[in-house]
Amino acid sequence: MTDLLRIEGVSKSFGPIPVLHDVTMAVPPRSIIGLVGENGAGKSTLFNIVTGLERADAGTMRLKGSDYRPQSFADAFARGVTRVFQEQALVANIPVYENLVLSQEHRFTRLGQFLDKRAMIAVAEKIVEDAGLDVDVRRVTSGYDFSKRQAIEIARACLAPRHLLGLEDPVVLLDEPTSALDREDETAFFDLLLRLKAQASFVFVSHRLSEVRAVSDAMHVMRDGRLSEKLDPKTTGETDIYALMVGRERSDDYYHVARQQQAVAKPMLCSVKGLKGRGFNGISFDVREGEIIGLGGLLDSGKSAFGKALAGVEPPAEGTIALAGAAARLPRIAQLIRQGVGYVPAERLVEGIIPNLSLAINLSLPSADRFSHLGVWRLRRERRAAERAVREMGIRSGSPGGPLRNLSGGNQQKVVLARWLQRNLKLLVLDNPTRGVDAGAKEEIYAHIRGLTEQGVGIVLITDELIELIGLSNRILIMQRGRVVAEIAAPVEAKPTEHDLIPHMLPSAA
Amino acid sequence: MSQTSPSRPTPPNAVWQSLRANRGMWLPILVVVGLIVVFGIASPPFLSWRNFSAITGEAATLLIASLGASFVILMGSIDLSVGAIVLLVGSVCVSLLANHDYGLMILPLAALLGAICGGVNGTICVAGRVPSFVVTLGTLSIFTGMALSILSGRAIMFDSDVLDTLSTGQLIRHLPNIALCALVLWFICVAIGIWTKFGRFALVIGGGEIVARTAGLPVGRYKIASFTFSGLMAGIAAVFAMSRLGAVGPTLGQDLLLNTIAAIVVGGTSLAGGIGGVHRTFIGVAIIALLNNGLNLLGVGPYWQMVIKGAVVVGAVLVGQDRLLSRIVK
Incomplete structure (x- = not known):
């Protein structure tokens, strides 16, 4: 069978920075293609190009055998290529049916300007029925909970092309649709996806490897703008996939590993006990002077939320942080700063400068x-x-x-x-301190971090980059769904590898 | 606040670029010079000492009222109730003066009263997490209503020698005392803006409230403080306004709602916050005052004056602000 959508050698740069290199991907009809990769790997840029939001610098795309170069999102929709964004794109305060025909109202006009409400409702009901959803399209959208609204959005993406444009076999791009769903809703979501597979093809981006593997017919890993070969999810192990996502060479010099402090003999600096807040629970650990504690975990592990609480930006609901002996119950930010806590936030342009x-x-x-x-x-x-x-x-x-x-x-x-x-700094909390930083400046920042530890400053390093986590930390704590699930020592002479960490980060290990 | 660049010679296109980048700074000054030249040519009496005294006397109230509000806008909020506070404080003061001549003591009294009104604004904004636009729109009506019920809708005259001296006396020849006071207050506010923690925090909160919070700044407290300060200055402005009129009527401060915001924005302070400052407000006030006076001298009717003033405000923002810098338009 010929491919529904073929992406052939697509490349894209933003100014001097290349984001996509020669990406080639095929989407057969009625299939689910899984796409995984770190933040900034280029997944969203690829989706943007396929949905007409950005133009490729090089390469071609073919849809159902004919040339495909969408000029806008509407253009892509008209050809039957739709997308469900990470954030929900339904208007909350209007009825469901209005959302289902959103931006296509001109197909329902009568006498020039008046909208044929009855026809809109009829089409909306067909969409909901085809998707097998139990939804009253006349009800206001915000009356449904998050997972139901998401199902509505996916139904729109899959079935609006057929019922509004008469187009069969749409291609639907799903951008991390499950990141905000809990277990039960996830199951419902995958049922829906497999049901809709009879009428549409999907490219499915997620950070949760196990679910991508479970539903995909084929998958690709994207790293630094390059797409891997097509992988068979039935035969490729999670650890191998994850290694493809983050695998990089680690050089001890780059992380100034020789300057790592022997913290075991150093005095205790900070003791965190039973910290609980939104997204994390029961976190306890000690930091010694000059020690770097690394916090790793997937995006939804709660490590960043914990960092905010530790720095007092969003005070925790329960637990204590004792700094140099003085315990602060439910500490507030000004107090922590006075006691010598510093915080480098992840979102530099929003929270940092x-x-x-x-x-x-x-x-x-x-x-x-x-x-x-x-x-x-x-x-x-x-x-x-x-x-x-x-x-x-x-x-x-x-x-x-x-x-x-x-x-x-x-x-x-x-x-x-x-x-x-x-x-007079004692404890520094770093959340992805080298995000969006070029390689040269990264090394300088690592050197400064080492310099701080030599002066006895304790560091809590939260990072998505495994290699940075391993390179800098004395000890690594891995978090999963808000809890610490593993503690791994990372002494100078025996640094763990990514393969040692990855199994702890994946849900199957819990 | 901005330091000069190092003495290293800069290539010409860098000069041009820095001129472009800082046009919010020098464009308003250019407009002031332009207005003086145009009105001076079109109407000879414009450049007389007599008219200088008239302009400065008239601008004094506007300047004082705009000084406090500048901090609020710099902080990224807005105070629509300045004119209403002037009216309320004026009404209370005139009732007080009916029984007893308080002399200069009326000034701190008025300031205190204004500060209370401003404090109410700020506290509701911060404690209730209500946008300042909504809060001060509400208190605008509340304060105005209270004032009108005190005045029973009529103008009330008063007699106070001290206030007469304030408005008509000239310690420096040709410069009314009222303008002198406004100038002194402006200097004080500029100093507050540059050299104090309050001034710094106002700038920083306006520039990035989330960053300020993440760095542990007591954002709410300083927001309340800026509204209180705005109210305090409005209270002082009320005494100046009534001293010029010798009475308080229902229209006192009416033009201040638009004129304070216009002066601040035309001066080059961004409504999004974090850009500009009270030092620029002086220029904005000068532009509004020169326009008022010059258009009067030219015999332009009041309706057309409104049209022209509105166009100047919108035009100034269009030309002057680097819209790439202000992420949000509200």
């Missing part, structure tokens, strides 16, 4: 106690601190007074790190 303001202002942000006296801001001291930070951290910035947005991601991140060096 104020791009329109200068380096100096971004640097002194949490340190009003050091840079102001009786309400007066000490501008000269602040300027000197900025000059020192630029020197010591090797920050490459054009003009020191200019806005921070003119700096590269790596230099911006150095400013966020330098922010905490202005204080």
